[in-house]
Amino acid sequence: xxxxxxxxxxxxxxxxxxxxxxxxxxxxxxxxxxxxxxxxxxxxxxxxxxxxxxxxxxxxxxxxxxxxxxxxxxxxxxxxxxxxxxxxxxxxxxxxxxxxxxxxxxxxxxxxxxxxxxxxxxxxxxxxxxxxxxxxxxxxxxxxxxxxxxxxxxxxxxxxxxxxxxxxxxxxxxxxxxxxxxxxxxxxxxxxxxxxxxxxxxxxxxxxxxxxxxxxxxxxxxxxxxxxxxxxxxxxxxxxxxxxxxx
Amino acid sequence: xxxxxxxxxxxxxxxxxxxxxxxxxxxxxxxxxxxxxxxxxxxxxxxxxxxxxxxxxxxxxxxxxxxxxxxxxxxxxxxxxxxxxxxxxxxxxxxxxxxxxxxxxxxxxxxxxxxxxxxxxxxxxxxxxxxxxxxxxxxxxxxxxxxxxxxxxxxxxxx
Numbered sequence: 001x002x003x004x005x006x007x008x009x010x011x012x013x014x015x016x017x018x019x020x021x022x023x024x025x026x027x028x029x030x031x032x033x034x035x036x037x038x039x040x041x042x043x044x045x046x047x048x049x050x051x052x053x054x055x056x057x058x059x060x061x062x063x064x065x066x067x068x069x070x071x072x073x074x075x076x077x078x079x080x081x082x083x084x085x086x087x088x089x090x091x092x093x094x095x096x097x098x099x100x101x102x103x104x105x106x107x108x109x110x111x112x113x114x115x116x117x118x119x120x121x122x123x124x125x126x127x128x129x130x131x132x133x134x135x136x137x138x139x140x141x142x143x144x145x146x147x148x149x150x151x152x153x154x155x156x157x158x159x160x161x162x163x164x165x166x167x168x169x170x171x172x173x174x175x176x177x178x179x180x181x182x183x184x185x186x187x188x189x190x191x192x193x194x195x196x197x198x199x200x201x202x203x204x205x206x207x208x209x210x211x212x213x214x215x216x217x218x219x220x221x222x223x224x225x226x227x228x229x230x231x232x233x234x235x236x237x238x239x240x241x242x243x244x245x246x247x
Numbered sequence: 248x249x250x251x252x253x254x255x256x257x258x259x260x261x262x263x264x265x266x267x268x269x270x271x272x273x274x275x276x277x278x279x280x281x282x283x284x285x286x287x288x289x290x291x292x293x294x295x296x297x298x299x300x301x302x303x304x305x306x307x308x309x310x311x312x313x314x315x316x317x318x319x320x321x322x323x324x325x326x327x328x329x330x331x332x333x334x335x336x337x338x339x340x341x342x343x344x345x346x347x348x349x350x351x352x353x354x355x356x357x358x359x360x361x362x363x364x365x366x367x368x369x370x371x372x373x374x375x376x377x378x379x380x381x382x383x384x385x386x387x388x389x390x391x392x393x394x395x396x397x398x399x400x401x402x403x404x405x406x
Contacts, residue, residue, distance in 0.1 A: 016339050019351070023359035030395035034367045034388045037379050 017042065022052055249276070250284040251299075253292040258284060265302040270346035289344050294337040301327060301350055328357035332373065366403040367396075373405050 021029065021043065029052070033040045042048055249266045251259045267273040275281045287295065304323050328335065335354055342350040362370060371378055380388075389396050 013340070015343065016336060016355075019339070019343075019355045020358045020362070023356055024363055027395045028363050030391070031367055031401075032362075032370060033391075034380065034385050034396075035370050035378070036376050039376075040380070040388070 014042070018048065018051075021048070249281060251295060252284045252286045253290055253295045254288050255292050257292040257295075259292075259295060259299055261299055261302065262306065265299075265306040268302050268305060268347055268349070270348070272345065287341075287344075290341045291337070294334070294341050297327075297330075297334070297338055298341050298345065298347070298350065302347070305349065324353055328354060332358075364400050364402045366401050369403050369405050 017039075021032070021039075024032070029043050033043050248260045249263050249272065251261060251266070251272075253259070263276070267276065272281065272285060275285065290298070304320070304327075330338075335358060339351065339354045339358070342354060362373075365373070370376070378385075
């Protein structure tokens with residue numbers, strides 16, 4: 001590097017900094033808020049937040065939806081996080097590409113599943129493009145509330161039949177909590193999870209002001225090996241973010 | 248051929264097919280404003296040489312897919328962005344000014360990839376940024392998301 005930049009920040013203009021930060025994942029941005037006041041202000045600015053969410057290369061959406069807590073085919077309980085943020089920050093590409101006819105606005109998507117809110121009834125359903133099955137999550141949204149919701153559902157949720165068919169107990173969403181911008185201190189544990197053969201332990205270890213971390217200790221299929229994964233939760237941009245970190 | 252002049256008064260001849268990857272120059276040519284030399288008061292010759300190198304290599308982007316030269320181009324791109332921070336920022340500035348979308352993408356993504364896993368300290372040192380946050384402010388930010396500050400992937404080196 002030449003000497004001309006030794007004594008000052010070489011980022012010549014906000015525009016460039018802006019363009020570079022756009023491409024960073026949420027985790028890096030949370031860390032880089034600490035770099036200096038200027039970066040802090042930029043990362044927190046609403047215009048940056050919106051642009052960042054739309055940007056294709058920063059894995060912002062992956063952070064929200066990569067929620068599988070067990071290997072494919074063995075998932076029993078999953079945590080699903082979705083957001084009721086304004087429509088404009090749901091990535092248009094995904095909306096356009098994957099939204100099946102008759103549904104609008106997927107709130108969350110995974111590899112092959114999405115939850116759609118059906119406009120008229122504000123009923124939440126799970127749609128699997130591969131099988132084209134629709135599963136009712138048995139929960140009505142209060143559309144007047146903006147915020148994040150977290151709930152668990154069972155993999156074995158049976159597809160909805162029609163209308164008012166009652167859900168078997170096993171198929172019901174067990175517990176739903178609603179988060180506003182700050183997770184309330186008094187809601188602990190925030191998620192409850194049914195015990196099952198494979199899932200021995202899943203609860204929040206720690207609830208602090210606005211982040212959560214929990215550990216998932218899962219007994220392996222052979223009954224011996226333990227698989228440990230850390231689920232990390234954080235709030236950014238009004239989303240509750242869940243990440244599954246491999247050990 | 249189109250003639251470009253850097254801010255240190257050096258002239259470069261570039262094929263029109265290459266130079267029109269710059270939206271700005273393309274517009275100038277279309278509007279008939281590019282009859283003689285195009286002065287680029289924001290770009291020095293060193294940076295302009297890099298940009299022209301990129302434009303010449305990417306001249307037939309569409310054809311690359313057909314002729315199987317995609318890998319070649321990818322390799323070129325990887326080599327191309329292998330430069331110091333200052334040089335990289337100069338090229339980004341130039342790409343932005345000339346409105347060369349692909350080049351802007353390439354360089355910004357490269358910068359982001361370099362920064363992604365760096366520690367706060369490393370970022371400050373690499374980019375020569377003075378920390379103007381108080382210790383309390385810093386601690387508050389860390390407390391907001393402590394998990395973003397820990398983990399084996401975080402790289403404290405400055406290269």
